[in-house]
Structures are given as C-alpha cells and as structure tokens.
Amino acid sequence: MFEKLMHWMQANNVLPRISDTERQALEAGDVWIDGEFFSGHPDFKRMLDARYGRLSAEEQAFMDGPVNELLSRADCNEIALSRRVPDDILDFMAEQGFFGLIIPKAYGGKGFSTLARSAVMAKVTPHSAILSTYVVIPNTLGAAELLVEYGTDDQKEHYLPRLARGDYLPCFGLTEPTAGSDAASITADAEAFRDDNGDVSLRLNFAKRYITLGPVANLISLACRLRDPDNLLGKGEAPGITVVLIHAGTPGLKQGDRHEPIGEAFPNGPLIGENVVVNADNILGGRDQAGGGWRMLMESLAGGRMVSLPASAIGGMRTIAAATGAYSMVRQQFGLAIGRMEGVATPIGRLNALAYMTEGTRVLGCSAVDDGINPPVVSGVLKAYTTELARQCATDAMDVFSGAGVMQGPKNIIGRGYCSAPVAITVEGANIMTRTLMVFGQGAIRCHPHALEVVRAVENDDSAAFSKGMRGWIGHFVANMGRTLGHGLTRGLFVRVPDVDKHTRRYYKKLGWAASRFALFTDLALFFVGGKLKMRGNLTGRYADALAWMLMGFSTLKRFEAEGRQAEDRVLVDYALRLSLAKVQDAFEGIYENFEGPLGKLLRWVALPLLRVNRLARLPDDRMAVACAAVSQRMDAQSERLNADIFMPENTDSGVGRLFEAFHRVSEAAPLVDRIKAAQKDGRLPAGDPDSLTDAARKAGVLNADEANQVAAARQSRMAAIDVDVFSESEFFDRAVQATRDDRRHAA
Structure with a gap:
C-alpha cells in the first residue's frame, strides 16, 4: 500500500521538490526550539532548560x-x-x-x-x-x-x-544585479587555468553590487561560480560555488565607487572584476574547498540573520523605547507631560513591550549559537521580524517626537535611524522573501518530525524508508488532530507546563494550544498544497507569522524566568504575550480564509467562525498599554536594569545626553512641581506652566529658595532638550556644499 502511495506522490508532485542547493540549505544547521512547535507538542521543560547567556x-x-x-x-x-x-x-x-x-x-x-x-x-x-x-x-x-x-x-x-x-578591512562580495535573495543564482565566473609558471590560477569576471565596505575594503571574500574545464583541481569540470580571497589593487579589480544608502550613507558600493587573476590557493579553505562555497554562504548569511541584523534592530528598539519614554515626560502640552495622555502613552507602551520581547529573543538565539546550535529557520525569523518591528517602532517614536524628530541636526536623536530603517529590511534576503519562502518553506521540511525523511524516500524511490516515515507521519497527524480538538475545547487546559511563575502559566497553555494547531495545519499544507507551496507565498507567509510570534512569545517567557521573575516586568510580559498570541490568531484566520480546494471551503464557512469565537487572545487593552508606557517614563531600578548596555552619554551637549539629563532633572523636580499645581488649584498661584512660576511660588511660600532653583533648573534643562536645531542661511547651505566638497576630494 505504501509503495503505491509513494509512486502516486511521485507522479502527482504531492510533496515539494528539493533542488541540490535547497538540499544543502536544509542539511546545514540545526533544528532547535522551532522543532518543538512543528511537533505540535512542545516540551516547555526542555525549552526552558536552554541556556540564556550572560556576558563574561x-x-x-x-x-x-x-x-x-x-x-x-x-x-x-x-x-x-x-x-x-x-x-x-x-x-x-x-x-x-x-x-x-x-x-x-x-x-x-x-x-x-x-x-x-x-x-x-x-x-x-x-x-x-x-x-x-x-x-x-x-x-x-x-x-x-x-x-x-x-x-x-x-x-x-x-x-x-x-x-x-x-x-x-574585509568585505563580502555576494549580491549581483540578478542574484539577491536567491544566492544560488550568482553568475560571477571563475575559470581555473594553468598559468605561465605551471601553477593553477583562477581568472575571475564579476559585477557585484550593494557590497557594504566594498569601497574601502582591502580584502574581499568573493562568491563566484567556479569552472575547471581541465579538472586541474580534481573537483570535476564544474565544481560550483566557491569563495575566493581577492586583495585590493589586484589588476582588473575596480572598487571605490559608491551607492548612496537611504538614511545614513554607510560605505557601500559595487565591485567589478575584469580578468582578475589570483592563485588557486586564494580559494578560501584552500584548493580542497573548490565548490564548497554554498555551505559557506549559508552559514555566513545565517550568521548575519541571527547576529548582526537582529542586534542592530533590537539595539535600536531598546534605545528608541528609552528615549521616547523620556521625551514624553520632558515635552509638555496643555500644562501636562504628553506621556500622560493615553494617545501618546499607547505607542510608548508598545515600544517598551516589543523592546523587552525582542531582547529576550536576541539573547536566547545568540546563546544557542554559542552552544554550537545553528538554527537557520530561527535566524530567518529573527532577521525578518525584528527588522520589521524596528521599522514600526521608529514610526511610533516619530509620532511621539513629532517636530523634534523631523528637524535634522545634532539635536535630533531619532531622525537618522528612522530614515535608515528600510536598509535592514532589504539586506541578507529581503524580508518579503524571508517571510514567504524561507521561514516556512525550510521549516515545514527541515523542522517537521517526519517530512524530510519522507521527501528523501520519495526522491530516492526507497519504499522501505517511505513506509517507515509515513507510519510515523500518520501517527503524528492523528495525534495533533486530537490535540487540536482537545486543546480547543478546553482552551489548552491540559497542556503540560513545568514549574514557572503562576502568573504566566496560562501563556504556556495557549502556546501549546497554538502549536498543536500549527503542526496540524502544517501537515494539511504539505498534503493538500504540497509541490505548490513555493508559489503560495501569501499562505506560507501566514504560517511564518504564526511560527515567528510563537517563538518570540516563548522567548519573552524564557527571559522572564531567566531574569528571576521580576514582578515589575509582568506588565511587559502580559503585553508581549497578548500581542504575540493575537498575531498568531490573525495568522490562523488568514490561513483558514485562504486555503484552497474543498478543504478551504470547509475551513472558511465552518471552522473560521468557530476560530473567531474561540480566540487564542485579543490585543492588549488600553490600560495595559498605559501601564507598559510607565516603565520608560520613570527613572528607577527597573528602568536602569532594562536599559543596561544602552549607550547613555555623559556629555550633556549631545542630543541623547541632553534629553536624559533633562529627564533626570524633571523627574527629581516632579514632587515640587506637584506642589505648584496644588497651589494653582487652590488659587494661591496663577494659571500657566507650573515650572515657569518658580518666583511666584517662592514668594507665596510654596517653595523655598533651593526648591525654586531646582525647579527652574529642571525647566531650563527641559526647554533645552525639546529645542531643535536652527541654522543661519549661510550655515544651512554651507553644510551641503562642504559635504559635497568632502565627497569630491575623497573621490579624487
């Protein structure tokens, strides 16, 4: 029976086909906690045992x-x-x-x-x-x-x-006009030949673009497709993708031209090579690594996705959250700190919760890599979702800073980051491609308990392996169908949860409930969409959303446990988990609405209404948002702990330094300002900005001389912090002219 089923699946392209490069990508790296969610029965005890590292x-x-x-x-x-x-x-x-x-x-x-x-x-x-x-x-x-x-x-x-x-100073030459997210399609050519000295050399021709540090680097790691017509390297006539080291100044290499990235114009530009000749020993890893470049590319890109891009995005989110909370308490409108207004507090609360959640994800992911685990699916999630969240956070911050974020100059502390946000979205594989192709496309095969085994059996025409794999898969499917039904009826009541903070137990139960449904619908996608998954990017993107938010939700819970269950952080955990589970709910609704065929009709007309009634969670409410906002609107032990390793300059002439100096002074003077407000209410002081009435307050006996001076100093600092840059006409145009002259001088 299983043999006939295998032949039918082969004939009807039921399962996704895997190319040679995709196979290498699937075999590279490790399955980590992502596999727990694909199992449908996550072992939270084992997941919580994962190390949550700290700096030495x-x-x-x-x-x-x-x-x-x-x-x-x-x-x-x-x-x-x-x-x-x-x-x-x-x-x-x-x-x-x-x-x-x-x-x-x-x-x-x-x-x-x-x-x-x-x-x-x-x-x-x-x-x-x-x-x-x-x-x-x-x-x-x-x-x-x-x-x-x-x-x-x-x-x-x-x-x-x-x-x-x-x-x-190195750079990595990968991207080409026709090879971006699809690194396997690079056309940079290297041909092996025997040089005049009788040794094997490589003749390279290439046109790379978007190469960060390309204009200034003096050591290039170049990804190319190696040909060896005479098999001089013993790897056949077409060894394939190879990484070659090229030094600046090598004849035929052209570098130094620049692209102009949006936001901050970091060094980035094309690399052009025409008949560039290097010795075959310049193959990274030596001649034995001829054709070994694809695995190097996958590991290098995975490093960028797990380490540098999430770090940059999350560092930006944490800094934005701290600065926006501070600014909201320094900036006043209608005699009130704008952060006290619900409409302003709501995005600040979201910023604080997202910063807490993603920092937990960063630490947990990097800790796995330090333990020798290289999970490519998780690294794809971190890259795509943290950079996208950073862009959303930058927009929230701009809404709060308003004009102070728009007017450029030394005093603007968020404008450049806001303008640069799209950069991280596009590099290391554009987020659209990562979300719709990589995360679930790889995860559905790589992280599934049985799918890769079955796919290999089908490709190898191995009926014994296919029979074993399908038995396991059918058992997995039936178990998850039962778990999904049971967890749905009981709202996750019987999900196993280890010894955790009692306040957070309900979130583990809902994550377990969500995981069973995710695993069940992964099987349905593989069974009913199968070989067409690559073309159904919108559908696979929704699966990726569900997985990403489950991973980030769990990382939040892991951080809370690892940091000693800090009671004051519970409001951030509540917001992050409510948001995560609501996003998972949205992803499932999208899957139900867009599944095709007879099953799709059943899901849309019967299952979807039930799904919406029996929701995983709703978005955080207003009270929760305001409570989260308060975390960055006060200076206390919690904010100091959460802001650890954010750069806080001591120089109060800088924009950030000036803001936090004002925040400190305003916070300390707040009780004195409250006394002025009370005096205004009972008629002892006139209306107006309370901190502008220090002389009147001193004369009325509301404040003593030292207290009046403290409030006046806080006001002066506050006004300096909300000020924006102003340039004379000559300064304004000289800045642009000087920048142009500098560029021309260095280009020459």
Whole structure:
C-alpha cells in the first residue's frame, strides 16, 4: 500500500521538490526550539532548560570601557554629514580590538562569544549606522568568520592576525544585479587555468553590487561560480560555488565607487572584476574547498540573520523605547507631560513591550549559537521580524517626537535611524522573501518530525524508508488532530507546563494550544498544497507569522524566568504575550480564509467562525498599554536594569545626553512641581506652566529658595532638550556644499 502511495506522490508532485542547493540549505544547521512547535507538542521543560547567556566579566568590561569610549569619541552627527569615520576613530578601534571580536585569542583577536558580539553591535548601531558597519562586517560577514571555520593553517596564520589588527578591512562580495535573495543564482565566473609558471590560477569576471565596505575594503571574500574545464583541481569540470580571497589593487579589480544608502550613507558600493587573476590557493579553505562555497554562504548569511541584523534592530528598539519614554515626560502640552495622555502613552507602551520581547529573543538565539546550535529557520525569523518591528517602532517614536524628530541636526536623536530603517529590511534576503519562502518553506521540511525523511524516500524511490516515515507521519497527524480538538475545547487546559511563575502559566497553555494547531495545519499544507507551496507565498507567509510570534512569545517567557521573575516586568510580559498570541490568531484566520480546494471551503464557512469565537487572545487593552508606557517614563531600578548596555552619554551637549539629563532633572523636580499645581488649584498661584512660576511660588511660600532653583533648573534643562536645531542661511547651505566638497576630494 505504501509503495503505491509513494509512486502516486511521485507522479502527482504531492510533496515539494528539493533542488541540490535547497538540499544543502536544509542539511546545514540545526533544528532547535522551532522543532518543538512543528511537533505540535512542545516540551516547555526542555525549552526552558536552554541556556540564556550572560556576558563574561571580560566582555562586560569591554562594553563598559572601550565601547563607551568609542561612542563618546565618535560624533555621530559629523560622521553622518561627512559620510566617513575619521582616521583617529578607526585607529582607536584597531587598538582596542573592535575588528577582531570574532577572531580567537590565539590569533590576536578577542575571541568573544556570539552574545557579546551581538551586544556590541546593538550598542553601537543606534549611535551611528556608519560606524556600525566597521564593527558588523569584520565580525560577521567578513573573511574572519569563514577563515576561522574553513581556512587552511597558512591562511589562518597570515590573515587572522592582520584582520584582528585592522591591517585588513574585509568585505563580502555576494549580491549581483540578478542574484539577491536567491544566492544560488550568482553568475560571477571563475575559470581555473594553468598559468605561465605551471601553477593553477583562477581568472575571475564579476559585477557585484550593494557590497557594504566594498569601497574601502582591502580584502574581499568573493562568491563566484567556479569552472575547471581541465579538472586541474580534481573537483570535476564544474565544481560550483566557491569563495575566493581577492586583495585590493589586484589588476582588473575596480572598487571605490559608491551607492548612496537611504538614511545614513554607510560605505557601500559595487565591485567589478575584469580578468582578475589570483592563485588557486586564494580559494578560501584552500584548493580542497573548490565548490564548497554554498555551505559557506549559508552559514555566513545565517550568521548575519541571527547576529548582526537582529542586534542592530533590537539595539535600536531598546534605545528608541528609552528615549521616547523620556521625551514624553520632558515635552509638555496643555500644562501636562504628553506621556500622560493615553494617545501618546499607547505607542510608548508598545515600544517598551516589543523592546523587552525582542531582547529576550536576541539573547536566547545568540546563546544557542554559542552552544554550537545553528538554527537557520530561527535566524530567518529573527532577521525578518525584528527588522520589521524596528521599522514600526521608529514610526511610533516619530509620532511621539513629532517636530523634534523631523528637524535634522545634532539635536535630533531619532531622525537618522528612522530614515535608515528600510536598509535592514532589504539586506541578507529581503524580508518579503524571508517571510514567504524561507521561514516556512525550510521549516515545514527541515523542522517537521517526519517530512524530510519522507521527501528523501520519495526522491530516492526507497519504499522501505517511505513506509517507515509515513507510519510515523500518520501517527503524528492523528495525534495533533486530537490535540487540536482537545486543546480547543478546553482552551489548552491540559497542556503540560513545568514549574514557572503562576502568573504566566496560562501563556504556556495557549502556546501549546497554538502549536498543536500549527503542526496540524502544517501537515494539511504539505498534503493538500504540497509541490505548490513555493508559489503560495501569501499562505506560507501566514504560517511564518504564526511560527515567528510563537517563538518570540516563548522567548519573552524564557527571559522572564531567566531574569528571576521580576514582578515589575509582568506588565511587559502580559503585553508581549497578548500581542504575540493575537498575531498568531490573525495568522490562523488568514490561513483558514485562504486555503484552497474543498478543504478551504470547509475551513472558511465552518471552522473560521468557530476560530473567531474561540480566540487564542485579543490585543492588549488600553490600560495595559498605559501601564507598559510607565516603565520608560520613570527613572528607577527597573528602568536602569532594562536599559543596561544602552549607550547613555555623559556629555550633556549631545542630543541623547541632553534629553536624559533633562529627564533626570524633571523627574527629581516632579514632587515640587506637584506642589505648584496644588497651589494653582487652590488659587494661591496663577494659571500657566507650573515650572515657569518658580518666583511666584517662592514668594507665596510654596517653595523655598533651593526648591525654586531646582525647579527652574529642571525647566531650563527641559526647554533645552525639546529645542531643535536652527541654522543661519549661510550655515544651512554651507553644510551641503562642504559635504559635497568632502565627497569630491575623497573621490579624487
């Protein structure tokens, strides 16, 4: 029976077909907690046992010392205007080891953990996206990462110490006009030939674009498609995708031209090669790695998706949340801090909850990588969803800052980040592609308990393996059908939950309930959509949404447990889980509405109304949003803990420093201002801004001289913090002219 079923599935393309490159991608990396959700029966005890890492003493000292000093030295406004990082800043970074965070100590690097590298990037990026590229690329997408893993002994000895010192500044040449998210379609060509000395060399021709640090790098890791017509390397006539190291100045290589990225114009540009010749020993990993580049690409891209891009996005969200809460208490309208208005408090509450949730996801994901786990599906989720949330958070912050976020200049602390938000959306695979193709497209096969086994059996025409796999799959399907029905009727009452905070137990039960439905509908998608899944991007995107929000919801719960069940954080957990479960509910409704065929009609007309009645959750209510907003609207032990490792400059002349100085002064003076307000109510003081009545309050005996001075100082600081930049006509146009002159001078 199973043999006939296998032949029918082969003939009717029931299951998704897997190309050679897709197979390598599926076989690369690991299944992690994502597999628990695909199982339909998540083991929360085992999931909570996953390590939630912390920085070592050495790593924390680096964060508190060199990182803070770097950001204090680097004038983010001047860097943005000049579009370059000053040489003295780059020298400082080299001296302090910023270029070698990923490189082992044996080769002169820092040998930091993934979590520490992520933390550094999260702290640097909100200060300056241009500066951040000099940290991100050398420590995730440069040559060092691949050399550590694949380099020959000679390559490691030569390159790694020089990369750690900053003698080599790397870039990674992958994207082409016709190869973006589909890295397998690169056309950069390398042909092996025997040179005049009788050795094997490579002749390369390529046209790359969007290469970060491309204009300034002196060591390029170039992804190309290697041909070897005479089989000189012993890998056949077409070894395939290969990574080759090319030095700046190699004849035929053209670099230095620039693209102009939106927002902050970080170094980015094309790399052109015409008959560039290098020795075959320049293959990264040596000649034995000819054709081994696809796995390198998958691992390198997964590193960017798990580490650098989520770190940058989440660091931005945390900084935005802290700054927006502070600004909402410093800025006043109608005699009231705008943060006290519900309409303003609501987006601030959302910012705080999302910052809490995504920081938990970042730490948990990086901890897995440090434990030797490389989960490509989870890294895709982190990249796509944290960068999208960061864009939404930037919009919320702009709504609160309003004019202070619009008017550019040194005092504007969020404008450049808002403008730069689309950049992270597009790199390392555009979010549209990651969401609609990668997350569920890989996850449905890779993370499913039985699907990959069955697909392999069908492709290999192995009836014994197919029979074994299908028996397991049928049992899995029937079990999840029963679990989904049971959990739906009891609203997850019988989901097993380990010893957790009693306040959060209900969220584990709902996640378990959601997981059973997710697993059941994954099977339905594989059975009824099958080989057409790649074409049903809207449907697979909704599956990706459900998985992503379950993962982020669980990460929130893991953080809460790992940090000691801080009672004051429960409001953030409540908001994050309500939001996560409501998003999962929306995803399921979309799946029910858009499933095709007879099953789709049944889901739309019968199951969907029941799904909407028996909801997983509703969106957080207004009271919860206002309570969440208060977290960043006060200065106390909780806000200090949650804002740890966000850069808070001591220089009160900077925009961020000025804002938090005002926030501190206004917070301390608040009880005194309340006394002025009380005096206004009983008629002892006239109407007006309370903190503008210090002289009258002192004369009326409401405040003493010291208290009046404190309120006056707070007002002065507050007014300075809400001020925006003003330029004379000559200054306004000179800024643009000078920037143009600087660009032309350096181009020449």
